[in-house]
Amino acid sequence: EVQLQASGGGLVQPGGSLRLSCAASGFAFNNYDMSWLRQLPGKGVECVSAIDSAGISTYYAGSVKGRFTISRDNHKNTVYLQMNNLKPEDTTVYYCAAVPHRTILPTVAQEYDHWGKGTLVTVSS
Numbered sequence: 186e187v188q189l190q191a192s193g194g195g196l197v198q199p200g201g202s203l204r205l206s207c208a209a210s211g212f213a214f215n216n217y218d219m220s221w222l223r224q225l226p227g228k229g230v231e232c233v234s235a236i237d238s239a240g241i242s243t244y245y246a247g248s249v250k251g252r253f254t255i256s257r258d259n260h261k262n263t264v265y266l267q268m269n270n271l272k273p274e275d276t277t278v279y280y281c282a283a284v285p286h287r288t289i290l291p292t293v294a295q296e297y298d299h300w301g302k303g304t305l306v307t308v309s310s
Contacts, residue, residue, distance in 0.1 A: 186211045189301025191281045196307045197271055205266040205304060207281030212299075214262040215239075217283045221255065221266045222294045224277055230294040233279070234266060238286040249275075271308045278303035 193205040205221065220235035234255040235244040243255055254267040264281060282297035291297060 187283065187299040189281050189283060189299060191279065191301050191304040194279065194304030194306045196309065198310050199271060199273060199308055201271050201308070202267070202269045203271065203306060205268065205279055205281075205306075207264045207301060209262045209264070209281075209283065212283070214283075215259040216286055218286050218290055219255075219257060219264040220244075220282045220284075220291070220294075220297055221264075222280045222282050222297070222300070224280075226277070230280075232292050232294045232297075235290055235292055236264065237290050242290050244290055244292045268306070271306070273308045275306060276308045278305050 188210045189207055191207045197203055216238055218237050221233045222230050223233050224230050233246050233249055236255045236257055240257045252270045257264040280303040281301050283299045284297045
C-alpha cells in the first residue's frame with residue numbers, strides 16, 4: 186500500500202522559511218516521480234514543484250520559482266520542499282504526491298496517482 190506522510194508545516198511570518206518532508210513507503214520510491222501540490226482558494230490544485238525519480242529533473246510553478254527548492258533522498262525514501270521568503274499567499278495545505286516515472290516529468294496535479302495527507306502552512310504576521 187502506497188503511503189505518503191507529509192510533515193513540517195506550521196505558522197511562519199512573511200519572509201520566513203519552512204522545510205516540508207514527505208516520507209514514502211509501500212512502493213519502489215526510486216522508480217517514482219514526486220511532487221508537492223497545494224490547493225489555492227477558489228482555484229484548483231496546483232503542482233508547486235516536481236522532481237523526477239533520479240532527482241535530476243525538476244519543475245517549479247512560476248509563483249514559487251526562486252523561493253522554493255525540491256529535493257529527494259532515495260536512500261531515505263523522502264522528498265523535501267525547502268520554502269524560503271514565504272508570502273501570505275502561500276498559505277494553504279500542501280500535499281506530496283507520487284506517480285511511476287514518466288519520460289516527461291508530470292507538472293499537473295491530476296497526473297499524480299497517489300496523494301498523501303497534507304500539512305498546513307500558514308504565513309501570517
